[in-house]
Amino acid sequence: MVTVALVTDEASLPVDYDMPLLLDACRAVDLLVEVCSWEDPAVDWARFDAVLLRSPWTYVERLPEFLAWCERVDQVTDLVNPLPVVRWSLDKHYLVDLAGRGVPVVPTRIVEPGADPAAALREFWARHPAAAEVVVKPAVGAYSKDVQRFARTDGSTPVRHMNRLLAQGLSVLLQPYLESIDRDGETDLIFFDGRYSHAIRKDALLLPDGTTSVPTFECRTPRSADDDERDVATAALHATAAQLGLARPLLYARVDLVRGDDGRPLLLELELSEPSLNLPFAEGSAGRFADAIAGRVRSRAAVPPRP
Ligand SMILES: Nc1ncnc2c1ncn2[C@@H]1O[C@H](COP(=O)(O)OP(=O)(O)O)[C@@H](O)[C@H]1O
Ligand SMILES: [Mg+2]
Incomplete structure (x- = not known):
């Protein structure tokens, strides 16, 4: 039986609103999943068929340590999303790469x-x-x-x-500063295995008085993405695959868009390492994610070892 680690940390797990839904959905498709902390030195990562980054959010203050941990995991099992994707997407220089590939990006x-x-x-x-x-x-x-x-x-x-x-x-x-965000918020589109699953609206976080707020649960509401938003998000994911030479679609991806002054959707951010996937906001989304995970790990497990 294949076993998958869902990676978090002690401080972040209570605010990972996706995790309870994801656990139930994985178990419903008979996936053996374990919630593990990337900070726990006792975990033997090699015993998992896949190690899926979910909410290891304490990494923000300890990036070099986290990347070193990712490298160690990558050497012994399948890190998801893969190491080159994690590295590239943690640095917003990727906006320049994607703009160079024709993706409409917030002018940067x-x-x-x-x-x-x-x-x-x-x-x-x-x-x-x-x-x-x-x-x-x-x-x-x-x-x-x-x-x-x-x-x-x-x-x-x-x-x-x-x-x-x-x-x-x-x-x-x-x-x-893209002013449409004050009226319409940003649209965050979630994809599993390259297929659009759902979207949310996130309210503007940079307040008019110059202060900045954090993306709480309350600032999000369900939204269905418009066709032009889906087109731009899909183009961003295709360009990412081309940039990194990916053989397969990413198992999970979040693409955040804001409309420019001319009304066109523009890429604000790509979240490909450990995004909130906003599962509580879309009925059935946890099931779609679990199906994608199961399909991915079972297809890998079915590949016979090389002679
Ligand atoms: N160019 C922009 N115009 C308007 N709002 C922005 C812009 N850039 C960022 N913001 C606001 O700041 C928030 C955080 O910025 P973002 O680029 O998503 O960085 P982070 O990696 O910190 O999430 C966004 O969710 C949005 O509310
Ligand atoms: Mg953001």
């Missing part, structure tokens, strides 16, 4: 450590004359950590925030 200027942030900001405003506000965020980050919006009239205040991030060795993204 990346400022690297060592560059002059004031000059970069001046160029940004010149390039986006209609933008009233800029969003500054680290290339590596999650849960809106260190994401902030600033008005054009804020002068050098954004430069101070950029400097704080650059001093930590982080690359910094500059994007126009």
